[in-house]
Amino acid sequence: MTRTGRPAGPASDTTATVLTAALDLLLAEGAGALTAQRLHQVTGVSRSTIYRHWPTPNDVLAALIDVAPSPRRQPSGDLAQDLHAEIDALCDRLRDKPVAAFLRALVAADAGLRHRYVEDLLAPVQAVLRDAGTPRAAAEDAVAAIVSPLLVDALLLDRPTARARAHRAVDLYLTEAAR
Structure with missing residues (x-):
């Protein structure tokens, strides 16, 4: 019928x-x-x-x-290389007008939508850490330490993301994790 x-x-x-x-x-x-x-x-x-x-x-x-793309790269097996690649990709996405403008629009929108979109942006970095066997709490701390300054640059300061600073944060995390 x-x-x-x-x-x-x-x-x-x-x-x-x-x-x-x-x-x-x-x-x-x-x-x-x-x-x-x-x-x-x-x-x-x-x-x-x-x-x-x-x-x-x-x-x-x-x-x-x-419908927003959420690219995921094939892991190389090298945590440092994979984290740096995902940070570069995130910096590029935050630089591009659609992502940056979309984030700004979500700041004034529903908090649930904002969280959902930011989680989508963070997912590739989290996946790299998860694939490397990083415990969940440590991965969340690492993502916050590495990515938060990029979001502040893009959203609040309206300036290009500090790629070099993000790479230093990745290196610092890797040094601390190796201890």
Whole structure:
């Protein structure tokens, strides 16, 4: 038996259209532009469709988080090399406009969304430590010590991430862990 009525979610092309426009609006105008009316204006997708699937700007942000890439490299087996590679990748992501602007928008948004997105950014660094057998508490401390200054640079100070400082933090962690 087939069911009639509306499908559970928007068509993939509608989702792509709305979310691409949402990211463009976020980068150009900030999170306040992620309203159904504004998305309708730039996409032509009906307001009712937008309201049905993304009722609030936070729902749009959550959908953008869902489609954000979360790259994971193949570990080399060398903890220092892998940590440095992930820190370089994170610095690059924080430098790029979509990630930095998205983080700024999330600062004013729902704390749960902000935590979810930051956890996605931290996941590759945590995975390197987990793959090396680092105990969970030690890995959390290491990630906080290494990554927190990068997030402060990107979010609060609006300056490029201090890649050299992050690499020094990795080296310091590795020295301490070897003791």
